[in-house]
Amino acid sequence: MNPAMDQQTSKRPLSPQWDPWDPWHTRSTKGRYELTSVEFTVTHLCNLRCExxxxxxxxxxxxxxxxPVEQLIRRLEEVDTLQTLSITGGEPVFNPKTVREIIRPLLRYARERGLYTQLNTNLTLPLSRYEGWVEDVDVLHISYNYRDASDFHRIAFARHKRDVSPAAAEKLFVQMVENAKTLSKAGVFVSAETFLSPFTVPHIESIHRDVASMGCLRHEIHPLYPSDFARDMELISLDEYRDAVRRLLKARVPDVWILFGTLPFYPCSSREEDVELWRDLHREEGVTVRHDPDGRNRLNVNIFTGDIIVTDFGDIPPLGNIRRDRLSDAFDRWLGHPVARRLHCYCPAARCTGPNVIVADTYYPETDFQKRKARISL
Structure with a gap:
């Protein structure tokens, strides 16, 4: 294992000035993309079936x-450039065996190596499920797209095979909120993500206030990805998206970091309002635009099939298999892929590394980003 000394206390604190998942840092300093982040899909079990x-x-x-987790760690050991480790599912905490045999060993390894860690969870399970190991997680990431328990009931069980009573859903919703408050008070960095959809956009201000009231240090705003369960959901227009961002900025709680992930607006846009929004977001204190990690500095590994993929919800075929391939080799293979070459444009003056694959295909299917140039400098 890399340096056995515990480096947890020496890590630079997360802040709008330092987001180690953002590939901008590596691309702008090294002149190329490097594999600094690995995400493991550790379960396909979940107590929810969100729309x-x-x-x-x-x-x-x-x-x-x-x-075996030992095999996963051996592959991580081969990546000299590694900085972050993410854990996702399903609901990673659903099965105590997964926590005991996969999650806790990975977090121990990450702590000893000085890696930043994130765990994606719905936070609806008993608080005791998180005790004894959550302090090793740098970011506890939740999804929050609700006004109340009624919204949660409709959204979280939309695709469930069994009927779930409003009372049962309310219990989980209340538990999620109370868990977030308790863990935040205990010093855990809880980051809540909201997808901008026809449902959430009219309520984005109140959702943001709720995120702040739970003690979340960061509110992430993303497009709704038309993938899997969500493939037939209605998407908002770019005009609606831009308006929602503007309204959120006016109503934001100053102490909450707002992170716009896979933002569908770029400094090379022919529309002046898009360029102006890009400029304003980069000037706003406590607001960041995270460049897409998927394929720029991160790969996902399915710990059941061993497949190494760009993202756990994309359609690009596997780049290799962790049983036989080095992660860095798979990453280099991806950098030469036609899709990567199409989207991995780079405008240092405007601080832009190009679009997310799904966002580009959804909102800009005819656009060749390699032929566009930024219209502003920051």
Whole structure:
């Protein structure tokens, strides 16, 4: 294992000035993309079936046998450039065995190596499920797209095979909110993500206030990805998206970091309002635009099949398999892929590394980003 000394206390604190998941840092300093982040899909079990789930059809009732965690760690050891480690699912905390045999060993390894960590969870399970290990997580990431328990009931069980009573849904919703408050008070960095959809856009100000009231240090704003369960959901227009961003900026709670992920606006746009929004977001204190990690500095690994992929909810075929391939080799293979070459444009003066694959295909299917140039400098 890399330096056995515990480096947890020496890591630079997360802030709008330092987001180690953002590939901008490597691209702008090294002149190329490097594999600094690995995400493991550690389960396909989940107690929810959310309408917006981008991996919903992968969810199952019975889990397959995972690759031993020792083998996963050996592959991580081969990546000299590694800075961050993410854990996703399904609901990673659903099965105590997954926590005991996969999550806790990975977090121990990350702590000893000095890596930043994120765990994606719905936070609806008993608080005791997180005790004894959550302090090793740098970011506890939740999805929050609700006004109240009624919204949660409709959204979180939209694709469930069994009827779930409003009372049962309310219990989970209240538990999620109370867990977020308790963990935030205990010093855990809780980051809540909201997808901008026809439902959330009219309520984005109140959703933001709720995120702040739970003690979340960061509110992430993303497009709704038309993938898997969400493939037939209605998408908002770019005009609606831009308006929602403007309204959120006016209503924001100053102490909450707002992170716009996979933002569908770029400094090379022919529309002046898009360029102006890009400029304003980069001037706003406590607001950041995160460049897409998927394929720019991160790969996802399915710990059951071993497949190494660009993202857990994309359609690009596997780049290799962790049983036989080095992660860095798979990453280099991706950098030469036609899709990567089409989208990996780079405008240092405007601080832009190009669009997300799904966002580009959804909103800009005819656009060749390699032929566009930024219209501003920051």
């Amino acid at each position: 917006h789930c981008a991996v919903g059809e992968m969810l199952t009732e019975v889990e397959a046998e995972p690759i």
